[in-house]
Amino acid sequence: MANQAYEPLPGAEAIAAPIRHRMEDVFLEAARGDDWLGVRSYTRTRIGPDGPLPVPEEAENTLSGREFYPQAVLDSAALAPGVPLIVTENGIATADDTRRIQYTSGALDSLTSAMDDGIDVRGYFHWSALDNYEWGRFTPTFGLIAVDRETFARTPKPSAAWLGAMGRDRVVTTGEDWHLRESLGSCQGRSARSCPGL
Numbered sequence: 001m002a003n004q005a006y007e008p009l010p011g012a013e014a015i016a017a018p019i020r021h022r023m024e025d026v027f028l029e030a031a032r033g034d035d036w037l038g039v040r041s042y043t044r045t046r047i048g049p050d051g052p053l054p055v056p057e058e059a060e061n062t063l064s065g066r067e068f069y070p071q072a073v074l075d076s077a078a079l080a081p082g083v084p085l086i087v088t089e090n091g092i093a094t095a096d097d098t099r100r101i102q103y104t105s106g107a108l109d110s111l112t113s114a115m116d117d118g119i120d121v122r123g124y125f126h127w128s129a130l131d132n133y134e135w136g137r138f139t140p141t142f143g144l145i146a147v148d149r150e151t152f153a154r155t156p157k158p159s160a161a162w163l164g165a166m167g168r169d170r171v172v173t174t175g176e177d178w179h180l181r182e183s184l185g186s187c188q189g190r191s192a193r194s195c196p197g198l
Contacts, residue, residue, distance in 0.1 A: 001027050001037065005044035005075035009053075016047035028080050036122060040089030041076040041107075044069045063093035063140040070106030077114035077121060084120040087111065091127035093140030100144075100159040108172045126163060130154065 003024050008016035031037050043066040046053045055061060060068035073090055092103040104126060115121050131143035138149060144160035147153075166172055 001031070001079075002040050003076055003079065004041060005069070005072040006047055007044050008047040009049070012047050012049050015049060015051060019047060019052065024079070031080055031083060034083055036084040036086055037080050038086045038088040039076040039079065040127070041073045041087060042069075042090065042092070043067050044072050044075070060099075063095065064135075066093075068092065068099070068103060070103045071110045073107045074110035074114055077111060077119045081119075084122045086123040086125075087121070088125050089127040090124065091142045093134070093142050095141055097157045097159050100157070101162050104159065104163060105172060108166065112172055 001024070006016050006020045006023075028037075043062075046056070055065070055067045062068055070092075073087060076087065077085055079085070087107075090104075090107050092100050094100050094103070108124065111121050111124060126144065128142045128144070130145050131138065131141040131147045134140045134142065144157055144163060146155045146157055148155075
C-alpha cells in the first residue's frame, strides 16, 4: 500500500479525514486480519482548510519534488494495529548522498521508536539498490549504487556501505556517527560485487 503522513493544520482535521479515508483507510480496512501489511512511505501531505497544500517553500525538497520528511514512515507503522508491518519501499531521490544517509537514518529511527512502542515491524526495504529509470527519467537518483549511463559501471555510494553496516550491526547510527571514509575507502571505483560489506 502506498501511503504518506497526512497532517492537518489546526482546524483542518475534518477536511483531512475524508482525504485520508479515500487514499488510505479504505485499503487499511481491507487489510485488517491479513498476515502482514506492506507499505511504501516517503513523505507527508499537509492538509489545510481547502484541502492538500503544496510543499512549504522553506522545506527541503527531494529530486522528485517531495518534502524531505523521513518520519513519515512512523505514520505507516501505526496504520493497522495488530497487523505485522513490512516497509516494502522507502528512500529518497537526492544527488547528495549525505542527505540519503540522514533520511534513511531518520526513517529507521522512526521504525525503532514504533517497535519500542509495540508495533510489530517485520522488515524494511530501501528504495533502491541502483539509480534507475524512474517515472520516465534517470534524474531522481534513489540508489545506493550509482550507475554510469554510458558504461553501465556500478559504483557503491557511501550510503550503501552505511546501510550495510546498519544491517550487520543491527544498530541505527547517523552519518555523523559513522566513519564514511574508512568504510568507503576500499569501495571507491570498485563494483558492488567486489566491495566488502555490500
